[in-house]
Amino acid sequence: MTDWLLDPLARPFMQHAFVAIVLVGAICGAIGTFVTLRGLAFMGDALAHAIFPGVVIAYVLGGNFLVGALIAAVLVSLGIGAISQNGRLTNDTAIGVLFAGGFALGIALISAQRTYTKDLASFLLGSILGVSRQDLLLTGAVGLVVLVTMAVFRRELTLVAFDRTFAQASGLNLWAFDQLFLLLLSLAIVVSLQTVGNVLVLAMLVTPAATARLLTDRLRVMTALSALIGAGSGVIGLYVSYHAGIASGASVVLVATGVFGLAFLFAPRTGAVTSRLARRLHFAHPERDVFAAEPTPGDRSLPAG
Amino acid sequence: MTTAARLETEDLGVHFGARSALEAVSIRLDPAETVGLVGPNGAGKSTLLKALAGMLPPSHGVVRLDGVLVRRPNPAVVYVPQRTGVDWSFPVSVLDVVLMGQLRRRTRFLGFGAADREAAVAALERVGMDRFAGVQIGQLSGGQQQRVFLARALLQDGAVFLLDEPFAGVDIPTQELLIDLFDRLGKAGKTIVYATHDLAHASRSSDRVLLVNRRLIASGPPAAVMTAGNLRAAFGGQAIVLVEPAPAPAVGQGAGAER
Numbered sequence: 139m140t141d142w143l144l145d146p147l148a149r150p151f152m153q154h155a156f157v158a159i160v161l162v163g164a165i166c167g168a169i170g171t172f173v174t175l176r177g178l179a180f181m182g183d184a185l186a187h188a189i190f191p192g193v194v195i196a197y198v199l200g201g202n203f204l205v206g207a208l209i210a211a212v213l214v215s216l217g218i219g220a221i222s223q224n225g226r227l228t229n230d231t232a233i234g235v236l237f238a239g240g241f242a243l244g245i246a247l248i249s250a251q252r253t254y255t256k257d258l259a260s261f262l263l264g265s266i267l268g269v270s271r272q273d274l275l276l277t278g279a280v281g282l283v284v285l286v287t288m289a290v291f292r293r294e295l296t297l298v299a300f301d302r303t304f305a306q307a308s309g310l311n312l313w314a315f316d317q318l319f320l321l322l323l324s325l326a327i328v329v330s331l332q333t334v335g336n337v338l339v340l341a342m343l344v345t346p347a348a349t350a351r352l353l354t355d356r357l358r359v360m361t362a363l364s365a366l367i368g369a370g371s372g373v374i375g376l377y378v379s380y381h382a383g384i385a386s387g388a389s390v391v392l393v394a395t396g397v398f399g400l401a402f403l404f405a406p407r408t409g410a411v412t413s414r415l416a417r418r419l420h421f422a423h424p425e426r427d428v429f430a431a432e433p434t435p436g437d438r439s440l441p442a443g
Numbered sequence: 444m445t446t447a448a449r450l451e452t453e454d455l456g457v458h459f460g461a462r463s464a465l466e467a468v469s470i471r472l473d474p475a476e477t478v479g480l481v482g483p484n485g486a487g488k489s490t491l492l493k494a495l496a497g498m499l500p501p502s503h504g505v506v507r508l509d510g511v512l513v514r515r516p517n518p519a520v521v522y523v524p525q526r527t528g529v530d531w532s533f534p535v536s537v538l539d540v541v542l543m544g545q546l547r548r549r550t551r552f553l554g555f556g557a558a559d560r561e562a563a564v565a566a567l568e569r570v571g572m573d574r575f576a577g578v579q580i581g582q583l584s585g586g587q588q589q590r591v592f593l594a595r596a597l598l599q600d601g602a603v604f605l606l607d608e609p610f611a612g613v614d615i616p617t618q619e620l621l622i623d624l625f626d627r628l629g630k631a632g633k634t635i636v637y638a639t640h641d642l643a644h645a646s647r648s649s650d651r652v653l654l655v656n657r658r659l660i661a662s663g664p665p666a667a668v669m670t671a672g673n674l675r676a677a678f679g680g681q682a683i684v685l686v687e688p689a690p691a692p693a694v695g696q697g698a699g700a701e702r
Contacts, residue, residue, distance in 0.1 A: 307522035355579035
């Protein structure tokens with residue numbers, strides 16, 4: 139067992155891979171909270187695909203892929219906003235058009251390269267074993283920017299996600315905060331491309347957050363838990379990938395999906411299995427029902443601000 | 444008698460693209476006044492409230508708060524949205540929602556202090572919801588949800604309260620709480636405007652009723668405004684039976700003749 143755990147850590151490329159997946163799992167897990175709460179899973183998937191041409195252009199020109207991806211992400215999110223301003227088309231139609239169009243442009247550009255198949259595969263599925271020290275520093279720096287910005291604007295981001303009308307009445311600029319959120323989301327996606335790849339990044343955004351939502355009713359706890367589950371699934375997934383010899387991105391996503399399945403079945407109170415058990419126990423312990431018992435004045439639970 | 448209006452509109456019109464939602468509405472709302480905004484669905488009640496709150500730019504005409512042109516939301520105007528516009532499965536507690544009313548006042552890098560939380564709990568006490576402070580909002584009934592919104596509004600402590608359909612789908616104790624709250628806020632000099640399609644509520648708990656259907660049809664004390672003719676103009680004949688106990692044949696014929 140010790141060998142199973144320590145053997146991969148002795149290899150430098152695996153050390154890099156572990157740091158990368160922890161960073162990516164945590165960043166995507168945290169921002170994924172808002173992706174799931176706002177029902178923006180399709181948007182996340184679309185952004186991941188639509189920034190593809192930006193990455194390819196940067197790669198072909200020999201520039202930094204992060205810069206290329208970010209330019210593409212900003213153009214795409216502004217484009218989606220502009221198209222859905224036209225009253226005849228819905229938001230998800232706009233997303234669909236730009237999603238497919240952008241992705242096709244990326245494939246067209248990369249197909250002109252000589253190393254077409256290999257390049258395409260590494261973009262789509264990630265190449266976590268090729269993560270360099272420089273890549274790690276970049277991922278860490280971007281992650282820090284995303285997490286600090288989320289922390290600073292947490293109340294605004296929460297209010298815009300929960301109650302848009304009231305947010306607007308409170309004087310918040312909805313457009314500005316939507317764009318800020320999409321920018322943070324794009325950053326999270328971009329630094330995940332090398333690790334988990336274009337196709338599977340959606341799982342890192344949605345699955346840990348969905349799992350966390352099943353386990354808590356508090357936004358702050360959910361965000362922390364989602365980041366933790368993302369990072370944890372990453373580490374376990376890498377171990378499985380190393381020992382079973384399967385693709386790392388797929389392995390990580392399968393572990394995250396498995397954790398979600400466990401939470402869905404066995405989460406306290408809300409799990410499919412546990413809630414059935416709880417219903418049976420309900421008459422034995424009616425005092426656990428918050429509405430059945432009159433709470434005493436000292437019972438008031440105030441969350442720390 | 445030329446005291447300043449708290450909130451007023453002059454020839455206010457709001458268009459969404461080619462569709463006109465409101466036309467030529469000129470109203471004045473005074474301090475210590477409770478005003479029921481009555482009209483059928485799609486009459487532009489929500490639009491008028493949003494325009495008063497500075498959330499929708501007028502297509503023509505103006506909105507003034509204490510004589511000053513309203514261009515954007517103002518902290519003195521408190522807006523209470525419809526309950527149905529919110530995702531109640533959201534992972535926040537009752538206290539979290541009430542504290543959203545403090546957004547303008549807190550400092551960015553510090554969390555809410557003990558004083559903020561005490562004020563929020565005090566607001567919850569005023570609506571009888573303090574013992575639910577830590578409860579996730581998805582577990583509340585419709586009336587309780589409305590009370591949480593009211594507590595959030597009270598915490599904002601404005602001069603004008605604009606409420607969109609506060610009576611819709613709430614239990615009777617909450618309806619009575621609303622009426623009592625309007626009364627107290629009115630005595631404290633606050634201006635209250637609430638939208639409703641319920642004529643009975645409007646006549647029972649308003650100093651004045653504004654009857655709208657894309658334009659202002661009538662304005663005045665409930666008894667003076669809720670006449671058969673006005674209601675027919677606003678509702679198109681369908682709602683008259685609700686307020687006139689003895690259906691006069693003349694009214695029925697009149698409504699029939701109009702169709």
